[in-house]
Amino acid sequence: MVTIGDVAQAAGVSRSTASYALSGKRTISAEVRQRVNDAVRRLGYTPNAGARALATSQTMVIGLLAQFLEDEFAPAMLQYMLGVSDTARELDYDILLVTEADGARALSRITDSRMVDGIVLLNVAQDDLRLPILRAAPQPGALIGLPGDCTGLDVFDLDFEEAGRMMIEHMYALGHRELILVSQPEHVVERGGAYVWRLQDAALQQAERREIRLHAVFGESRQPAIGQTLHALLDAHPAATGLLLNNEAAAAALPSVLHTRGLAVPHDLSVIGRYSDEFARTFSLPYSSIESAPDRLGRMAVRQLVRRIESTEQGEEPYVVRFISPELIDRGSTGAPGPAS
Amino acid sequence: MVTIGDVAQAAGVSRSTASYALSGKRTISAEVRQRVNDAVRRLGYTPNAGARALATSQTMVIGLLAQFLEDEFAPAMLQYMLGVSDTARELDYDILLVTEADGARALSRITDSRMVDGIVLLNVAQDDLRLPILRAAPQPGALIGLPGDCTGLDVFDLDFEEAGRMMIEHMYALGHRELILVSQPEHVVERGGAYVWRLQDAALQQAERREIRLHAVFGESRQPAIGQTLHALLDAHPAATGLLLNNEAAAAALPSVLHTRGLAVPHDLSVIGRYSDEFARTFSLPYSSIESAPDRLGRMAVRQLVRRIESTEQGEEPYVVRFISPELIDRGSTGAPGPAS
DNA sequence: CTGAAAGCGCTTACAG
């Protein structure tokens, strides 16, 4: 392989001069710089990443920890991953993707061995076992998802409480007084998926304040189970005039459920979901929804992470916990309460 | 950070002895091995990946190049990625995920800089610009997807020709004589997505052999366009008694289309798709389908790649082009031709 | 069975 020594030799300079000419970290005469650049091009030189990492203690790689759990909706995860990956590349970082079931172990492995300069954690749980490891690691970490304890980490998430309130307020303003909220599976809650109860609790509170009857249930993450659940719910609550969905699989299943029941949106039933616009487009979901903005969250997390990586780790800037304000994308699926189903 | 020097010192041996004790590459007295292991545990030592890579020319990282194109169905890509990632970890490799639009450039970057020991390419096109770069790279490469020229690379793919014939034969045996085949968007073809025409051409040939009328069209990859296309096709070919889908988005859209038209499967229409069982489960697609086996393909590609990485690169074993035989998973969506729609 | 030394390919003080 061609090394910087070869480049130096070809350019007739020392290795250090060649290195400085390439990094621009000290002033180099235009002529020498030219000779070095020519040699680089002629020889096809690219610095060896391992050697550079060893010398600089910087790998220019970010670790991305994602878990694909049976009871979560995989296509939604992908959006976050792509947001992280795209932003990382813009900032000149590569992505080490880790999908192991044992996330804590995997995290130790890649931080201890210095494979990465920083970490982005997905599927963050309330009491996430990976957090103590991440806090103890020499690399900074950014989370997408709010854990119980944010100490020592930068955290980014959708404001699920506000999302829950917003769903209720929107329906309330239109005149709805009885609603159904379908959340993710209870397994997700048991595993510490705080976003489930953050939205649900806030929605329940707001409903109480507005004297709305809100039937809140956990739904499955798979077809056909979730479709059957939706049917059962509509059967059980014939007076409900609106449906709130914090569950991607439910949203994907709904068109066929409504079709079967001969219900039109928003005439017979108003619907608000919570998912990304990309998701809505892929499945052509015609429901107004709270944008979950996975790309924006990925971008924010990586930007902050890189800032922290590159800030000369001296005066530790305070850690941030940043919530994205939910936005309701209107797709025309809500209106005045129709005939109860 | 704790280095092997610290371990050696704590164990009262030389660095080389510590290294050998850990690698097991030469015989070490039980007692010394014990002391070294204790020191490792006590100090919490993990080898520095960059240093090891520099010394051994092995990174234990595999590059995974995936492209998320507007006109391909992203959730399907994810399955391949997870198959690759899981198998890599089993074999002790990590995954560098590269999703850049400019795949050729990205490939040069990670191979030239020796960030990876090998490469897995996804979304392989007939005349893929990344292939010449990969062939010239010092690392071996494995493809998931068949290009026009397989020279110097290991290639894994579903046997799409056989899949096309199998679809036709299955329908023929049941008595069908007029069918519709919906493939991926024409853009995919123009970009060199050979699997599209491999299946389609084989199906057309086989149909001719069997004197079946086969209406073959390209369909969109998004809703609602693909749904409308399906409606238009069923309108245009009222005598067709079966539908063949080499298009994930079409499969996802079909339930609602059939519902609208009041068609029952297989009574009114027989259907065969081509997608993964995982995909079928996520969307509860009730159609018999040719399993695309993304996990199996990912596994095969990584296994072969690692074998090649670790074979002491001497006597170059011959490169392989391996096709998975299609399997039709029966979900009961085919039967004798019903009343033409 | 073990140690001292060289080397992997970079970067960056230290000198001039």
Add this chain to the structure above:
DNA sequence: CTGAAAGCGCTTACAG
């Protein structure tokens, strides 16, 4: 403005 040298943390011939 440039060079000689040290060092990052490993592994692995070379010697004993």
